[in-house]
Amino acid sequence: MSSILVIHGSPRGERSHSRRLAEEFLQAWQGANPLGRLVRREVGRGSLPHVSEAFIAAAFYPQPEARPLSMQADLALSDELVGELLEHRRLVISAPMYNFSVPSGIKAWVDHIVRLGLTFNTLLDNGVAQYQPLVQGKKVLIVTSRGGGGFGPGGEHEALNHADRWLRTALGFIGIEDVTVVAAEGEESVPERFQQSCAEAQQHLQALARTF
Ligand SMILES: Cc1cc2nc3c(=O)[nH]c(=O)nc-3n(C[C@H](O)[C@H](O)[C@H](O)COP(=O)(O)O)c2cc1C
Structure with a gap:
């Protein structure tokens, strides 16, 4: 059965344009x-902790197969998020631009799903680290508002x-290359300009919905 993992990143609820456009899609x-099944993971409304020192120690523990139970517990949420990601072939991420980047909830989600041994590997080539993506066959739609x-x-x-350009880089690092970005721009400009941009984004999204 087809399914989509939906990641909403705006701290705003009903007033969020990126969330609304993504939901229309x-x-x-x-x-x-x-x-089709929709599985939602809210990361924009304060629900996701940032990674901690305990997370880092556990995630980069030299012998992952022998991780102590306490370290396994420190990775439980990250394991769940990685599992969720790997389970779905399609992802929709709604992520506004915040200070030229993404809101911190989206950043935290990425920090949890870029996991050594699960979504990427490191190999040493003549002493220099080379990175190997481990995720295959995904396609992602990023819906953003600026x-x-x-x-x-x-x-x-x-x-x-x-923002979305960095997200594309981070997803590419773990092997997700099929990424489409649809943006509405100009929320802070004159309302007519933003309405026009939203209408163009909606049109694009309606067309994408038939083939995604
Ligand atoms: C903390 C904060 C930082 C922002 N930084 C930017 C920015 O760097 N560039 C920009 O174009 N808009 C910026 N904005 C405006 C948002 O991108 C815009 O309001 C967008 O519609 C928010 O998405 P949402 O409607 O989905 O919540 C910022 C808004 C906030 C609250």
Whole structure:
């Protein structure tokens, strides 16, 4: 059965544009896939802890197969998030731009799912670390909203975009290369401009929902 893992990253609920646009996409996808399953993981509303010293010690323990029970417990949430990621072929991530990057909940989620031995490996080649992605066959839709404009491909502020562009890098690091970004820009500009951008994003999302 087809399914989508949905990661919502805005701290806002009903007032969040990225969340609303993503939910509209999911509704359209559900219409085209009535038996499809949606699994939601909220990371934007303070529900996900940042990684801790205990997490780091456990995640990089030299003998993972002999991890003490206390360390296994420190990784329980991360294990669950990695399991969730690996279980689904499709992901929808709604993630606004915050200070040219993503909200901290999305960053925390990425820190939990980029896991040595589970989603990537390190190999030494002549003493130099080489990284090997371990995740295969996923496709991701990132739905984003930005207060300003020009952060998309070819835009005048593209180089300042460390939000969805960084997310693409982090996902690529673990092997997820099939990533589509749909953005609404200009929430802080005149309302007509933002409405126009939302309408274009909605149109794009409705078309994507038929093939995702
Ligand atoms: C803490 C914070 C930082 C923000 N930083 C940026 C930014 O760097 N660039 C930008 O274009 N908009 C920025 N914005 C505006 C948001 O991207 C915009 O309001 C967006 O619509 C929020 O997404 P949401 O509606 O899904 O919550 C920021 C908003 C907040 C609250």
